[in-house]
Amino acid sequence: MDEARARDVLDAAELTVPVRGAELLALGENAVFGVGELVVKVGRDAPGLLDRARRELGVARWLEQADVPAVRAAESEPRIVDGHPVTLWHRLPAAVRPAEPRDLAALLRLVHELEPPSFSLPRRELLGGVERWLRLAGDAIDPSDADYLRARRDGFASAAAALTPHLPPGPIHGDALPRNVLIGPDGPVLADLETFSFDLREHDLVVLALSRDRYGLAPEAYDGFVSVYGWDVREWEGCAVLRGARETASCAWVAQHAPANPKALAEFRRRVASLRDGDATVRWHPF
DSSP, rough: OHHHHHHHHHTTTTSSSOOOOOEEEESSEEEEEEEEEEEEEESSTTTTHHHHHHHHHHHHHHHHTOOOOOOOBBSSSSSEEEEEEEEEEOOOOOOOOOHHHHHHHHHHHHTSSSSSSSSSSOOOOOOTTTTHHHHHGGSSOOOHHHHHHHHHHHHHHHHHHHHOOOSEEEEEEEOOOGGGGGEEEEEEOOOOOOEEEEETHHHHHHHHHHHHHHHHOOOOHHHHHHHHHHHHGGSSSSSSHHHHHHHHHHHHHHHTTTTTTTHHHHHHHHHHHHHTTTOTEEEEEEO
16 A cells, blocks of 8 residues: 555545645555644555454553543544555654654563453464565565474464463553554553464563664663563573564564565665575674
């Protein structure tokens, strides 16, 4: 879905506020627009995304009832516009400073202390998109690299299923990065709720460990995260398995952009080469 299509859907959503000149805030799995005091998320017209939108709104209500600082829904059900799920959210105030890993850790502690909601949350299917992303990459990537990632996916999926967790499984955010936290006047607020899952809580902690090792997160920033959360996932013997699964998924995710973006292709090749060489010190660039 490109921006033009997303704006067509936004125009057809029949909002009570003017949408002309709406600010595009993000364009990825969803197109996210700022419309006055609202944020409007336009999803793709793909199977399963309506259910995901409904679940995200349910997560928002659940977190509000639990007094967890998070984005709040402006409507309780998604609108359906030409097959696209459209959800409305209250717009957060401008950030007073950038979010830090320690801010994320404080919110994760709150989430990880919650009992599951009354509705079901899915498992965190970290590797579920690998095949789709590789198919989208098509001939832009070396077939041997695609086969290598498929083999890694299968191996890590089996290994992850056999893990013994250190923490009790429960609700997790699923994409626990500082970019999904906004620091408002009243403190940190959790955003992007669509990946909430019921799974190993270690999933939420491995993300920052990988950021430290692969993406250049400063060691002192990671130490702050660990200090606030109260435990370092790198002490757990299963950490390497979840890290390997996330690396595999992240590599395949970049591959889908390779046909149209030479920088994505270069980054994909960098990542695959580092995995093949077993070199955990090669820096990956966010994409």
